[in-house]
Amino acid sequence: MAAEDQRYVTIQDLAVGTRVHLSGGRVAEITSNPRDGTWLYVRHVTREGNSEALSSEEDLVFASDVVGIADEGSRG
Amino acid sequence: MRAAVGSAAHGKFTGNLVDVTTGMISREIFVSDEIYKRELEQVFARAWLFIGHESQIPNPGDFFSSRMGEESVLLTRDRQGQIHVFLNTCRHRGMKVCRYDQGNTTIFTCPYHGWGYATDGKLVGVPYFREAYHEKLDRPKWGLVEVAQMENYKGSIWASWDPDAPAFSDYLGGMRVYLDLLLDSRDGREGDAEVLGGIQKWIVPCNWKFAAENFVGDAYHAISHRSVDTVGIAPGGKGRTDDGTTRPKRYAVSFPDLGHGTNTTIQMLENEPYTPIYPNVSELQDYLKREYEERQQRLGNMSRLLGSASTIFPNTSFQPRQPRTLAVWHPHGPTKTEMWRFVFVDREAPEKLKDLVRRYHELSVGPVGMTEQDDMENWVYATSASAGTIARRYPYNYEMGLGGGQPSDFPPGLISDVPSEKNQRGFYGRWAEFMDASGWSDLYPKRVGR
Numbered sequence: 001m002a003a004e005d006q007r008y009v010t011i012q013d014l015a016v017g018t019r020v021h022l023s024g025g026r027v028a029e030i031t032s033n034p035r036d037g038t039w040l041y042v043r044h045v046t047r048e049g050n051s052e053a054l055s056s057e058e059d060l061v062f063a064s065d066v067v068g069i070a071d072e073g074s075r076g
Numbered sequence: 077m078r079a080a081v082g083s084a085a086h087g088k089f090t091g092n093l094v095d096v097t098t099g100m101i102s103r104e105i106f107v108s109d110e111i112y113k114r115e116l117e118q119v120f121a122r123a124w125l126f127i128g129h130e131s132q133i134p135n136p137g138d139f140f141s142s143r144m145g146e147e148s149v150l151l152t153r154d155r156q157g158q159i160h161v162f163l164n165t166c167r168h169r170g171m172k173v174c175r176y177d178q179g180n181t182t183i184f185t186c187p188y189h190g191w192g193y194a195t196d197g198k199l200v201g202v203p204y205f206r207e208a209y210h211e212k213l214d215r216p217k218w219g220l221v222e223v224a225q226m227e228n229y230k231g232s233i234w235a236s237w238d239p240d241a242p243a244f245s246d247y248l249g250g251m252r253v254y255l256d257l258l259l260d261s262r263d264g265r266e267g268d269a270e271v272l273g274g275i276q277k278w279i280v281p282c283n284w285k286f287a288a289e290n291f292v293g294d295a296y297h298a299i300s301h302r303s304v305d306t307v308g309i310a311p312g313g314k315g316r317t318d319d320g321t322t323r324p325k326r327y328a329v330s331f332p333d334l335g336h337g338t339n340t341t342i343q344m345l346e347n348e349p350y351t352p353i354y355p356n357v358s359e360l361q362d363y364l365k366r367e368y369e370e371r372q373q374r375l376g377n378m379s380r381l382l383g384s385a386s387t388i389f390p391n392t393s394f395q396p397r398q399p400r401t402l403a404v405w406h407p408h409g410p411t412k413t414e415m416w417r418f419v420f421v422d423r424e425a426p427e428k429l430k431d432l433v434r435r436y437h438e439l440s441v442g443p444v445g446m447t448e449q450d451d452m453e454n455w456v457y458a459t460s461a462s463a464g465t466i467a468r469r470y471p472y473n474y475e476m477g478l479g480g481g482q483p484s485d486f487p488p489g490l491i492s493d494v495p496s497e498k499n500q501r502g503f504y505g506r507w508a509e510f511m512d513a514s515g516w517s518d519l520y521p522k523r524v525g526r
Binding site for chain 1: 181182183185190192200201203204205
């Protein structure tokens, strides 16, 4: 996603299951959205070879760390 | 009696502001800013205060915004189902982390810089934690400030900021049986009440103590409510209550060593047959009669104890009968009080009864309640009259029933025939002790009686 598009990610509207690009090149899946426009609960997506997994630990991601939407998710 | 604020008369801060032996109380304690500021520290930062009821936060993530003294606190149920009470202020710059009255959340996010706290109070989100704090901020150290003590008593939640305060059961003492009348089911089962609907909140230009003393035992201001009695606001259209009480006897019951008090009503006979409660609502009679009889079976002689207006020191009052409510008198200043009213019903009561109770409550108490409007008018004018340059030179008189009162097993407590102002003297005597004490070691355990 181009830098100028970053500000258009309205995180309070993102559904559980949506995957987002984070700063630093990480990808994470939303597990809970408090809809405060500030934080998202996520599990980080890890890749090993062709397989993909979600981290066992939940993490809290700050709004400015979300740089784009990876996909809308099946539960959205 | 000229007020002696901070003059250390008799070696105490309260000096001759409160003299329970003669029944003289200075008007100064209702209007002085200096006294008020001291109250916040000496009374409200030490005492057990009512926070809310667990029925308001049934699910993980539920919260209810309450108050302790002037300060906002959050009653929460965390993800594990544990109940907490936190100061509602961000540890970073102090902004309220929650500005809603109640709701459900996974995180309290400060709207100022975005610090986020879980419902168990832990600081879980710090913006730029990696980039700017370099992961060195000691997050466990900067969680929400939690009360020193919390108690869930039959669903009612109480808290104190003082780790040295005695256990809530000791703080409550003999007043417990009267609080039970509010919290237990009408059929005598323990703790089966719930808060019905939202909380009425409104601000009144009066000192908080006028409301507290009104409920602690003022049994002879009925003249104020003559218009309400005449109009007949009870559901049956007569008087103020439809509670079916027959042959009642009233007592002022005081716990002067703790500051609590109540005017209670007892039935003279243990096996008094059912007299219809809300008699004009015929479809509720089977339910109400069955409740009444089960109560007699479960409680025996104690079923005769019916209760009435009561105050738990310092600022929680309740009426366990009709309408069944709890009030908290939150101080905002020496001459400003935020009043809260909670309505209680049996959890398993029919919806028809809950609806009746709600409407009756709205008609009787709260900002538009006809009975409470009478009271508020008295408290407002008493407060403004206390502030007069000349008027404040003259103390108030609390002599009624001076020296009276005798220990009693039933109703339990130090009882006096009504009317009496023994309860009010007990309340202000305890207030003075709090104002003078250096800590809980001066306040509890203490001598009994006054």
